Amino acid sequence: MNALDKESASPHGNRDAARPTNVLIVGVGGQGVLMVSKVLAALCQSEGFEVKQSEVHGMAKRGGSVFSHVRFGEQVWSPTIPRGEADIVVALEWAEGVRWLDHLKRDGGTFIADTQRIVPPISFRNRTRNAASAYAPETPAEVVALVGNGFALDATSMATGLGDRRVANTVLLGALSTVLPFAAEHWLAVIEQFVPAKTKDLNRRAFLAGRDWAVSAERVPAAAATDAVAQKVTARAIETAPAHLLTINEAWCKGCDICVKMCPERCLSLNARMVAELARPDACTACHLCEWLCPDFAIRIESAPAVKGAS
């Protein structure tokens, strides 16, 4: 079946003509937020609209949160979209979609998000036992229910299935095309200007896959939803108090400094007598590294059972 033949509702096509349409595109540095917004801006221009496209470079490039405002209409003044006035939020990464959701118009805004998760390094900082990574706990099903008009699709898996995960952005453009009043062939013509020549066919298939998916009724992929739910209600979130004991045999320690230098959490130090001591007991995770590396067997760690009172 061919997504080109389908009639889409285009909820953002026939509104108050004097007001510009606001599309906020968000993601993580390096994902191609800029490419998506350039395609949209070029398309809007070719359809006869004034377009303003605004983004911030610099620190955002280094794996940080990236956003691009695209506004089009008969006349566009402000380059940025006020909070709560985005007609559409397109998220290339799930948590970024959640972060920018408050920019979406409450009444009739459309949310289109890839459910793929890019967990930032800082989310793995919790060193307590049985800690879970810090990530958006809201499930796609919950968020889609919240916004009313939401599409949460696993574009990255769809793109991987088509042969290259990098066309996930084009899958999302396909989904986006169903809520804007532009013909699919026009979208494809503009996309072809922005992608390498040899990937034209792949991008075309990716666009149609996204468009096909969006016009079908099933909007939240069951697999992605359960996965996230499972993460949310994980029983392993029970934290226990430090249940280990680190002891240093002062008579055996010769102050070689190896444990101090190698402790991943920087909790050991040499005291005035050049003997190792546990300076920050709270930070100790009982990883045993110092115990194993000590050439004099001067350090000993005793661990208590990991989880207590689970039932």
Next chain:
Amino acid sequence: MDHVLETRASARTPIAESSSAPAAQRAGRPLTGNEAIARGAWEAGIRVAAAYPGTPSTEIMESLADYPAEDLHAQWSTNEKVALDVAIGASFAGVRALASMKHVGLNVAADALMSLTYIGVNGGLVIVVCDDPGIHSSQNEQDTRLFSRFAMVPCLEPADAQEALVMTREAFDLSERFDTPVIIRSTTRLSHTRSLVTLGERTVPPSGHFREDPRKNVMVPAHARNRHPKLIEREAALRAYFATSGHVRWETGRRDIGIITAGTPYAYVKEVLPDASILKLPAAYPLPLDLIGRFCESVERVLVVEELEPAMETEIRAAGLKVEGKAFFPRVGELAPEVVRAGLESAGILEPQPKVEPWQLTPPARPPVLCSGCPHTMSYMALRALDARVAGDIGCYTLAALEPLRSIDTCVSMGSSIANAVGIAKAGTEAKPIIATIGDSTFLHAGIPPLIDAVYNDANITVIILDNHITAMTGGQDHPGTGRNLRGSETARVDFEQMVRACGVKWVRKVDSYNVAEMYQACREAAAFKGVAVVISDRPCVLDPVKIKGPPLEVQAKNCIACQSCMNLGCPALGWSEDMFEGHHKVRINAALCIGCTLCAQICPSDCIHPSVQ
């Protein structure tokens, strides 16, 4: 008004049905503010342009380098003062010249600017300064309009890319007509917003030549005393000019409220209060006070809407006119339609909008991080182990101040690290080893005089030069240490080791940034050395000039003891797997992100990280 809306609606109809027939494309080319400024300068016939990269100004010089080399010489300079001095030289020689920089770059160039304003120009000279309200990528949000008043240099404020092009083009005429340098003040929002721009043609003014005029060109006290009164005369003449400039927009609307504004805030005012009377000024300095007086008389109440400092408001009030402004609008951060609306609400001009309860969502923090395989990572991992007092500097590596590397204690301004370390050492209060870390481009920008200072004053510090062969933070620009210039041709290359030795440093060692053991050892030895020691940590940036991607590594989960040692690199390719060991997550490597730098493998105490076997 109804008629206008009617026209718009009917114009819109065929577009909404465009699925059947393509509508006429809008005229103009989509350009960012920076690209438009470059285009305007090219159209004005500039012959020389110089800059030091700095967000959000960098793309101006990069765009200028896209124009033919026969049209203009464009160059990266070692710092902003050098760039401005190069432009001043070109102006002396009778051609039009441009220097561009970010707002804090003007601090570096200020010494030259403060003399230049007395000297004036021969060929037109324009300084483009890009402010960063909201501090997206800077160390402060200083307001260049105050600087322009201080230097008595006119400060043009374009509101969009089209104006940026036209104002830049005309700024050179203005510069020559009034014998003054001209500042074009952009902001992040203008520089990085793309909108449709109608282009013009390039017209090169007849070639000038050096004009011998010592009383104007040689700023000794006797000459400078004669030049200062000319500045006062020039200010008055510019004031009169800006009352009649084509870029003044007096839009008559409601009589009860008038808005005075300039630059990008104009767009926010039009968005939020389109029916107000508006006086949009082309320049924040000098202000056409007579015109402003007439505008104030024409309406009942006047608000000044400006970003950051009350630069216009203060001067208008000082002239005895009754205006309001910063009582309702913030002095900090970037303006936006919602901020202007909130200000107008608190001023009682707009009805308060019903408050919408924010959704209670909890996305994770996502601060920017050093790239996977970033050569800076190991330098800071070594410092983390050394437990040193580290004076940092400006560059990507400032990110090492955050968890998990958390090994930078200070960051002040370009080149500050070395002299800050000297001061910490001379204060005599610090027991830890004192280290300064500075990138290659930053070292060339402002790090050499303080290094000489450190040697001259025999400071007991260690300097780590993080040489990644590029200006990375701003997106990969060449500098004198890369051996290539702005247009990509080969040129002389600074040898850091020789240079450091020539400054008198006795202990110098160059280390491969990917060699964990050598890096630890070099840092320990350097810290133990009494006097100035320099470690050059050497590896190219993984993004520029070429994106580096080697075969990825893999964690052999059965041997991983979940000690999290590798996680302390903060590498974005490293994450947790669901597999646990004694209550902690084992580590998993994202093959798509891993570039195979092997730092984690070298750090791993259980030797469980190896190249992946297919």
